[in-house]
Amino acid sequence: MKIYQITGGFPLGGKIRVQGSKNAALPMMAAAALQEETVTLQNCPRISDVFCMERLLRALGAKTEWEEDTLRISCGSIGSDLAGSGESGKLRSSILFLGSLLGRNGYAKVGLPGGCTIGRRPTDFHEMALEALGAGITRTEQTITAYAGKLSGNHIRFPKVSVGATENAVLAAVCAEGTTTLCGCAREPEVQWLCRLLRRMGASIEGEDSGCILIQGKKKLHGTVFRVPPDRIAAGTWLLAGAATRSVLELDGVLPEEMNAVLKVYRKMGGQYRVTGDKLFTDSTRVTDGVSYVETAGYPGFPTDLQSPLLAAAATLNGKTLVRETVFEDRFAAVRQLMRMGAKAEICGSVIGMEKSQLRGTRVTACDLRGGAALVIAALAAGGSTEVEQVQYIERGYERLPKQLEQLGARICVTEE
Numbered sequence: 001m002k003i004y005q006i007t008g009g010f011p012l013g014g015k016i017r018v019q020g021s022k023n024a025a026l027p028m029m030a031a032a033a034l035q036e037e038t039v040t041l042q043n044c045p046r047i048s049d050v051f052c053m054e055r056l057l058r059a060l061g062a063k064t065e066w067e068e069d070t071l072r073i074s075c076g077s078i079g080s081d082l083a084g085s086g087e088s089g090k091l092r093s094s095i096l097f098l099g100s101l102l103g104r105n106g107y108a109k110v111g112l113p114g115g116c117t118i119g120r121r122p123t124d125f126h127e128m129a130l131e132a133l134g135a136g137i138t139r140t141e142q143t144i145t146a147y148a149g150k151l152s153g154n155h156i157r158f159p160k161v162s163v164g165a166t167e168n169a170v171l172a173a174v175c176a177e178g179t180t181t182l183c184g185c186a187r188e189p190e191v192q193w194l195c196r197l198l199r200r201m202g203a204s205i206e207g208e209d210s211g212c213i214l215i216q217g218k219k220k221l222h223g224t225v226f227r228v229p230p231d232r233i234a235a236g237t238w239l240l241a242g243a244a245t246r247s248v249l250e251l252d253g254v255l256p257e258e259m260n261a262v263l264k265v266y267r268k269m270g271g272q273y274r275v276t277g278d279k280l281f282t283d284s285t286r287v288t289d290g291v292s293y294v295e296t297a298g299y300p301g302f303p304t305d306l307q308s309p310l311l312a313a314a315a316t317l318n319g320k321t322l323v324r325e326t327v328f329e330d331r332f333a334a335v336r337q338l339m340r341m342g343a344k345a346e347i348c349g350s351v352i353g354m355e356k357s358q359l360r361g362t363r364v365t366a367c368d369l370r371g372g373a374a375l376v377i378a379a380l381a382a383g384g385s386t387e388v389e390q391v392q393y394i395e396r397g398y399e400r401l402p403k404q405l406e407q408l409g410a411r412i413c414v415t416e417e
């Protein structure tokens with residue numbers, strides 16, 4: 001078992017190149033299955049969720065090849081059945097193959113998707129959208145199967161905003177016959193980036209920034225070369241790590257316009273920043289105060305993925321920070337671990353209160369990806385040594401985290417037990 005051992009209490013300093021976005025890359029990989037040529041993704045993060053998605057593509061018969069951070073996916077002739085691969089249950093995004101394989105082959109079978117344990121993660125909106133496009137869906141305890149002689153455009157309204165269901169519907173609709181309108185869609189940048197990629201593959205899509213997406217189905221899509229955008233959640237994680245340790249950091253290769261909600265919170269804490277092109281210069285030396293109230297929300301609101309990292313930073317700040325989690329029902333595992341490090345936290349329904357705390361190193365367990373990142377942030381700020389176990393959760397989404405931290409001056413070593 002791999003463990004991160006971190007000795008905290010030292011500020012970080014220097015620059016970091018922010019990785020490509022996990023949540024943009026994964027649906028793009030599913031999109032590659034829609035066409036018979038090669039989709040080349042540059043700036044693709046080398047993280048375990050991407051490798052898992054790559055294994056799923058290979059299980060379908062796709063050829064994949066890496067050259068540094070460029071991933072080429074060739075889908076000349078591919079199958080439709082992923083249920084036997086044993087990989088579907090390892091990540092949530094496996095369900096996106098339902099949409100793309102239906103569009104490509106008229107049939108798709110996946111194992112039940114997995115992903116981080118952060119509360120109930122049903123698939124009803126995904127299924128509703130695919131059914132509305134003409135697919136028949138059957139479920140067993142282990143699999144979801146979708147089939148459609150022909151997909152036909154339709155008008156679909158999502159009852160609640162869902163990133164994954166929006167992406168799945170878009171993936172299926174781009175090759176459906178006729179016009180599809182999707183309303184109540186997620187407006188997350190990752191949805192928008194997927195639409196941009198699909199347009200470059202020949203799809204006709206409009207309105208992805210408005211919550212209402214209009215798609216004219218095309219018979220055939222083609223390959224392209226596309227750059228995966230920077231990971232706004234990884235960038236936000238670095239920002240909050242800087243805040244917790246009162247560091248001066250330069251984040252390179254970011255899109256600050258996708259980070260407005262977190263930058264607003266950072267400013268309220270006393271953080272200062274300056275943007276020059278794709279560089280974000282952050283100065284946390286005057287960070288002092290907690291933020292009275294933050295509510296997580298779909299984009300452009302404060303991202304649920306940064307809720308745990310924010311709480312870790314809040315444990316170092318004056319006053320009480322209240323955070324209400326509105327997207328997932330049980331994304332609090334990290335708070336319980338932070339309390340083991342001395343965090344004065346209280347969970348009251350969906351609201352977490354975090355007070356300034358004397359964080360001290362101890363052994364803690366990462367229970368999900370962003371919660372794991374929060375523990376690393378707390379460890380960097382804590383007195384003494386913290387051991388973070390179950391780091392495979394962290395490595396699902398953060399590229400070379402220990403190396404990057406080391407380059408910033410953190411005292412971290414990776415041990416095997």
Ligand code: EPZ
Nearest residue numbers: 023120121122123124125126162163164305327328369370
């Ligand atoms: C995506 O998950 C992200 N994952 C998550 O990032 C992120 O936390 C989440 O969006 C919200 O921003 C990927 O992009 C791979 P949802 P997704 O469908 O698509 C309910 C990370 O740490 N819902 O928008 O699975 C659901 O229960 C991860 O990088 C239904 O009820 O999230 C939740 O309460 C974790 N029925 C809400 O919608 C459905 O069919 C939003 O979930 C689908 C969702």
